[in-house]
Amino acid sequence: MGYNLAYGIPEGGYIGSFSIWRDSSDIETGYSGYSDFFYQTMFVCATVSIVSGAVAERIKIWPFFIFATLMAGIIYPISMGWQWGGGWLSTLGFSDFAGSTLVHACGGAAALAGVIVLGAREGRFSRSGESKAMVPFAASSIPLVTLGTFLLWFGWFGFNGFSQLAMGTFDDVNAISKIAVNTHLAGAAGTVMAAALTRIVGGKTDIVMMLNGALAGLVAITAEPSTPSPVLAMIIGSGGAIIMYYGTKLLENLQLDDVVGAIPVHLFAGVFGTLVTPLSNSGTSFGTQIIGVVSVVVFSFVCSYIVFTGLKATIGLRISKSAEKLGTDHAEVGVRAYAIRD
Numbered sequence: 001m002g003y004n005l006a007y008g009i010p011e012g013g014y015i016g017s018f019s020i021w022r023d024s025s026d027i028e029t030g031y032s033g034y035s036d037f038f039y040q041t042m043f044v045c046a047t048v049s050i051v052s053g054a055v056a057e058r059i060k061i062w063p064f065f066i067f068a069t070l071m072a073g074i075i076y077p078i079s080m081g082w083q084w085g086g087g088w089l090s091t092l093g094f095s096d097f098a099g100s101t102l103v104h105a106c107g108g109a110a111a112l113a114g115v116i117v118l119g120a121r122e123g124r125f126s127r128s129g130e131s132k133a134m135v136p137f138a139a140s141s142i143p144l145v146t147l148g149t150f151l152l153w154f155g156w157f158g159f160n161g162f163s164q165l166a167m168g169t170f171d172d173v174n175a176i177s178k179i180a181v182n183t184h185l186a187g188a189a190g191t192v193m194a195a196a197l198t199r200i201v202g203g204k205t206d207i208v209m210m211l212n213g214a215l216a217g218l219v220a221i222t223a224e225p226s227t228p229s230p231v232l233a234m235i236i237g238s239g240g241a242i243i244m245y246y247g248t249k250l251l252e253n254l255q256l257d258d259v260v261g262a263i264p265v266h267l268f269a270g271v272f273g274t275l276v277t278p279l280s281n282s283g284t285s286f287g288t289q290i291i292g293v294v295s296v297v298v299f300s301f302v303c304s305y306i307v308f309t310g311l312k313a314t315i316g317l318r319i320s321k322s323a324e325k326l327g328t329d330h331a332e333v334g335v336r337a338y339a340i341r342d
Contacts, residue, residue, distance in 0.1 A: 002044065002073045003037055006081035012091040015078050039162070040080075043103050044072045046159070050107030051304075053260035055114045058121050058324050061332045063311045067304070071110060075303045079106055079296045094292035095284040098163035100223030100273040101296050108267025109297045110304035111258065117308040118317060120257035122324050134252045140338065142207060149211040156183055156218050160225045179225045183218060186225070186237030190217020193241040201245075209245060212261045216244035219266055220273030227280040236276060240269035271297065 001020050008016030048068045055064070080102050082089040096102050126135050139145055160183045166172040194213025198206035220240030221233055228236065247264030258264070275289050311317050323331035330336055 002077035054111035104270035182233035186221035189234035189237035190241035213241035
């Protein structure tokens with residue numbers, strides 16, 4: 001159904017048809033074939049997974065499954081179709097090569113809505129007089145966090161490179177190679193910038209910030225990895241890391257509990273990368289990019305906020321305090337994630 005909403009859209013329109021694909025010939029002749037169907041399936045998985053990280057450790061599993069279904073089947077396909085499905089943003093001249101806004105900022109905006117509705121984890125912010133101070137929560141496994149980042153980084157070469165959507169000519173293959181180089185340089189620059197920034201500002205070289213800096217750099221370059229020079233790609237990646245760092249501090253000051261830093265990495269860095277696209281792509285403009293960013297982010301945030309609020313008012317959204325203390329692995333799933341507990 002989501003595929004039809006995105007690709008069944010009239011040229012310059014806003015939404016496709018609410019029909020469920022049943023016949024394989026519908027996809028092969030009416031749209032772009034099974035390859036694009038599977039490719040977009042992976043994109044929407046990325047969008048939904050952004051939300052899961054932000055709301056972890058206190059959300060009920062089945063309400064999240066319901067949200068994930070609605071996000072994947074309705075919210076993401078509609079806004080994605082505005083651009084990649086030939087909708088109104090496409091005809092306006094908006095450009096987002098591989099999804100800095102259509103995937104990452106869309107997921108980040110939904111994550112922001114979820115964090116607001118759900119509230120912070122118990123004990124995350126301690127009261128000090130009239131103000132609240134953030135209480136550091138240790139990550140359960142930094143090596144696993146690092147491994148996850150490396151897996152994402154590796155996957156990004158497919159995420160960005162194969163958004164070229166063609167390998168039939170030498171020019172296509174060469175373009176994929178340039179995209180891979182720019183993608184890698186942006187991620188590397190984001191890592192180094194986060195390392196330097198945390199050392200200068202906080203006196204420590206923060207490994208978690210470095211890893212999120214890498215992801216922020218990758219997110220930022222995703223809007224246009226095919227046209228920048230290598231130097232500009234590094235500048236964009238560095239900019240994404242800076243925005244991620246200060247965006248993380250902003251959320252902390254607002255007492256918004258984003259467990260993995262998904263909002264600054266995907267929403268803030270994604271918006272930045274999309275807005276600077278005209279620096280290397282003359283086919284679009286800053287005004288058009290702003291319109292595209294605002295429309296997708298607002299649509300995703302409002303729809304997600306409505307869904308989360310509805311779930312909270314009906315079947316409930318958050319686990320109990322005792323279950324949260326015990327851990328969602330034990331309380332919700334029934335299988336311990338770690339054999340050793342403090």
